[in-house]
Amino acid sequence: MENENDKRIAVLIDADNVSDKYISFIFDEISNYGIPTYKRIYGDWTTPQNAAWKKVLLNYSIAPIQQYSYTKGKNATDSALIIDAMDILYSGNVDGFCIVSSDSDFTRLAARLREAGMFVVGMGEQKTPSPFIAACEKFKYLEVLASSTEDAQKAPAERPAAEKTGQKSSMASLLQVTRAMEAIVKDISDDDGWAFLGAVGNLLNKRYPDFDSRNYGYPKLSQLVESLKQFDIDRRPTSNPHIRHAFIRLKPKKGRKAAAGG
Numbered sequence: 001m002e003n004e005n006d007k008r009i010a011v012l013i014d015a016d017n018v019s020d021k022y023i024s025f026i027f028d029e030i031s032n033y034g035i036p037t038y039k040r041i042y043g044d045w046t047t048p049q050n051a052a053w054k055k056v057l058l059n060y061s062i063a064p065i066q067q068y069s070y071t072k073g074k075n076a077t078d079s080a081l082i083i084d085a086m087d088i089l090y091s092g093n094v095d096g097f098c099i100v101s102s103d104s105d106f107t108r109l110a111a112r113l114r115e116a117g118m119f120v121v122g123m124g125e126q127k128t129p130s131p132f133i134a135a136c137e138k139f140k141y142l143e144v145l146a147s148s149t150e151d152a153q154k155a156p157a158e159r160p161a162a163e164k165t166g167q168k169s170s171m172a173s174l175l176q177v178t179r180a181m182e183a184i185v186k187d188i189s190d191d192d193g194w195a196f197l198g199a200v201g202n203l204l205n206k207r208y209p210d211f212d213s214r215n216y217g218y219p220k221l222s223q224l225v226e227s228l229k230q231f232d233i234d235r236r237p238t239s240n241p242h243i244r245h246a247f248i249r250l251k252p253k254k255g256r257k258a259a260a261g262g
Helices: 020-030 048-057 076-091 104-115 130-135 142-150 161-165 174-188 197-207 221-227 253-261
Strands: 007-014 034-043 063-066 096-100 119-124 138-141 231-237 244-250
Touching: 007 020, 007 076, 007 119, 020 034, 020 048, 020 096, 020 119, 020 142, 034 048, 034 076, 048 063, 063 076, 076 096, 076 104, 096 104, 104 119, 104 130, 119 130, 119 142, 138 142, 174 197, 174 244, 197 221, 197 244, 221 231, 221 244
Parallel strands: 007 034, 007 096, 034 063, 096 119, 119 138
Antiparallel strands: 231 244
């Protein structure tokens, strides 16, 4: 595998727990991590509630897996997805999985795949239970992916997406993220107090698998940092004239007090 974006990813979608309106955002996001080599969606395609999905399957070359609901109240779709995931794992043909669902039933599956050394990204709505989020290496909220694309030209929001929608969410508050960022900068900074922003972001993701600057209305982490008054940011040139690396440090306490005061 030459680089991060060469990962071969199996995308497995739970049609019972995800709306078809998110399909383009799902695959746009996956392209940031690798190439979807398996694209499967699970559900009972004889039921009217899954009819909307049928219109988008051909456009995205997603293979529908039929799973009849043999017993009312029992989710056969989950079992079919889990069995397929393990078959794909043992085939050795992928480097990672994307599990698209808001269902906590996939928590153990995500943990098992990570135990096998797989990269696991989860995607679901903000109602997704925290155990499933924590079991994934990364987790993306579908509402945030959709709103960040549709509102790309608008000014950044001041409140997390969970607050805007009014839904309960396990998303970390901006205060929690800021405090974690402060602690990380102190831990990994050089003698002058500077820390590479890319490394800060990676460590934030390890603490909060669902961390994403878009959760708080900012397309990029550097933009989120710039909105926080307690950090200085320095963009340093690299050998590539089109690329600059961002470094951040905590402002001296006097500077932070002055910024807070006006």
